[in-house]
Amino acid sequence: MPVQKQVRMVADLNKCLGCHTCTMACKTMWTDRNKGQMHMYWNNVETRPGKGYPKDWETQGGWFNTKDKNSILLASINEGYGTPWEYNYDQVLKTNGGDASESVSESVLTPSPRPSGNAYASNWDEDVGEGTFPNSYYFYLPRICNHCSDPPCVDACPRQAVYKRKEDGIVLVDQKRCRGYRYCIKGCPYKKIYYNPEEKISQKCIFCYPRIEQHKGNLCATQCVGRIHHVGFADDTASGAYKLVNIWKVALRLHPEFKTEPNVFYIPPLSPPVYSPQLTEDQRIPVEVLANLFGDTSDQTHDQRVERIKEIFRIIRTEREKVAKGERSELIDILIPHSEADRIKV
Amino acid sequence: MHNGNDIFFFYQWNAATENNSVADYPIFADAIAMEIPLFTEESILCMGAMDKPVNIIFWRADLPVPENIVAGGMGTPQISPDEASQNIRHYQKWKDGIWDVIITRPMAAGSENQVSFVRGKNYRIAFAYWKGGAYAERGGHKIVSEWQYLSIR
Ligand code: SF4
Ligand code: SF4
Numbered sequence: 001m002p003v004q005k006q007v008r009m010v011a012d013l014n015k016c017l018g019c020h021t022c023t024m025a026c027k028t029m030w031t032d033r034n035k036g037q038m039h040m041y042w043n044n045v046e047t048r049p050g051k052g053y054p055k056d057w058e059t060q061g062g063w064f065n066t067k068d069k070n071s072i073l074l075a076s077i078n079e080g081y082g083t084p085w086e087y088n089y090d091q092v093l094k095t096n097g098g099d100a101s102e103s104v105s106e107s108v109l110t111p112s113p114r115p116s117g118n119a120y121a122s123n124w125d126e127d128v129g130e131g132t133f134p135n136s137y138y139f140y141l142p143r144i145c146n147h148c149s150d151p152p153c154v155d156a157c158p159r160q161a162v163y164k165r166k167e168d169g170i171v172l173v174d175q176k177r178c179r180g181y182r183y184c185i186k187g188c189p190y191k192k193i194y195y196n197p198e199e200k201i202s203q204k205c206i207f208c209y210p211r212i213e214q215h216k217g218n219l220c221a222t223q224c225v226g227r228i229h230h231v232g233f234a235d236d237t238a239s240g241a242y243k244l245v246n247i248w249k250v251a252l253r254l255h256p257e258f259k260t261e262p263n264v265f266y267i268p269p270l271s272p273p274v275y276s277p278q279l280t281e282d283q284r285i286p287v288e289v290l291a292n293l294f295g296d297t298s299d300q301t302h303d304q305r306v307e308r309i310k311e312i313f314r315i316i317r318t319e320r321e322k323v324a325k326g327e328r329s330e331l332i333d334i335l336i337p338h339s340e341a342d343r344i345k346v
Numbered sequence: 347m348h349n350g351n352d353i354f355f356f357y358q359w360n361a362a363t364e365n366n367s368v369a370d371y372p373i374f375a376d377a378i379a380m381e382i383p384l385f386t387e388e389s390i391l392c393m394g395a396m397d398k399p400v401n402i403i404f405w406r407a408d409l410p411v412p413e414n415i416v417a418g419g420m421g422t423p424q425i426s427p428d429e430a431s432q433n434i435r436h437y438q439k440w441k442d443g444i445w446d447v448i449i450t451r452p453m454a455a456g457s458e459n460q461v462s463f464v465r466g467k468n469y470r471i472a473f474a475y476w477k478g479g480a481y482a483e484r485g486g487h488k489i490v491s492e493w494q495y496l497s498i499r
Binding site for chain 1: 368369371372408420421423424485486487
């Protein structure tokens with residue numbers, strides 16, 4: 001699918017705080033219009049290891065590993081995504097502009113509707129992670145649609161309602177053409193297309209294309225408190241995103257074995273040393289765990305991925321040490337951007 | 347059946363469950379459709395062709411009213427945008443494993459996006475059926491008839 005340009009984003013997982021500001025920026029901007037959008041988080045932040053959002057999306061499958069569209073699961077909102085609930089903030093926190101005479105009527109925050117059945121939510125297992133004290137570990141994984149170079153969601157739609165824009169490689173669902181068949185949801189192995197049961201059509205991350213057209217960054221990137229994102233076009237050699245992926249080669253794809261050539265890249269997270277019974281050389285987040293998630297290409301073996309991640313860690317450590325000694329490092333300069341223009345070049 | 351002004355199509359079929367909602371990811375509704383060449387005598391069964399478009403009346407159990415659709419080839423069906431052609435009404439009831447659906451429309455076309463039903467004329471007509479619920483049929487995943495004849499007396 002030839003495109004003239006392709007937007008890319010690199011997320012440095014060493015810097016993600018798990019604050020969900022990106023999620024909320026996206027939600028406020030795009031998925032706050034009707035009831036059918038409430039369960040959707042075009043950008044979500046999930047704790048890893050964990051079930052993710054939608055629940056167990058990695059095992060649901062997609063176009064790459066099954067030819068029979070009908071055998072791929074479509075999760076329900078309540079059990080897969082989470083029925084949104086409200087809290088009784090009014091009763092518990094009401095101060096009416098500091099007026100203490102307006103006393104609170106409840107002391108406990110309760111969700112309504114209460115989660116029922118096999119309920120779930122986008123951050124249901126937040127901060128749970130794995131391992132035992134003092135070596136428990138987790139990290140955050142912010143996810144949007146990967147605006148893949150070989151997008152199975154596009155192939156899955158019999159109506160050509162899902163398409164990839166030539167000018168920037170952004171993948172969109174034509175809201176007028178979509179008939180709510182949900183084949184694209186089955187096709188996408190990242191489960192990054194959502195179904196709006198009110199409008200009876202599918203909806204997804206639009207990489208804030210109206211902003212990209214004005215050379216502004218997508219909101220998850222511009223609003224990020226940790227400033228973890230680098231956004232640029234794949235062939236723009238001057239952009240930080242290009243340098244991290246192509247020159248420094250410290251960014252990897254999430255599940256490249258899905259064969260979609262995702263355009264969101266991640267710098268895998270380093271972690272504190274394992275303690276047993278003294279501090280050791282090993283990192284708390286096992287490299288094997290990271291290699292289950294990240295790699296360069298679809299044909300790489302697990303061992304090759306492990307080696308690549310170790311190599312990336314060596315590069316980052318070496319460059320960090322340089323800076324600690326007062327020397328300059330281009331890599332660290334990119335990773336610690338001073339202005340939005342340093343990170344976002346569209 | 348018609349009364350000179352309106353034409354009525356009555357459908358009845360067995361359906362173990364009433365699938366009348368599309369309110370969640372895995373939920374699909376039962377649907378039927380009839381297809382008639384828009385201005386040619388015949389056309390291609392699969393959604394017609396560019397020069398031989400077809401007119402489709404589409405009923406799905408969750409829709410407030412059936413839709414008037416035009417298509418000019420695979421992947422092209424579209425709800426006709428003009429209000430005048432969205433003049434289809436219906437009655438639906440599911441009971442004891444049986445769907446009863448009556449679809450009615452003025453015989454005269456509301457616009458050029460619709461076939462006019464004229465007394466004494468013969469039409470080609472084809473039918474499609476989608477089983478919702480666990481079968482999750484939608485789009486091309488359906489049962490279709492061959493071209494049949496519809497004679498309006
Ligand atoms: S992540 Fe999914 S929805 Fe986005 S382009 Fe890739 S396959 Fe399509
Ligand atoms: S806004 Fe940035 S730091 Fe916060 S959760 Fe999102 S990606 Fe992580």
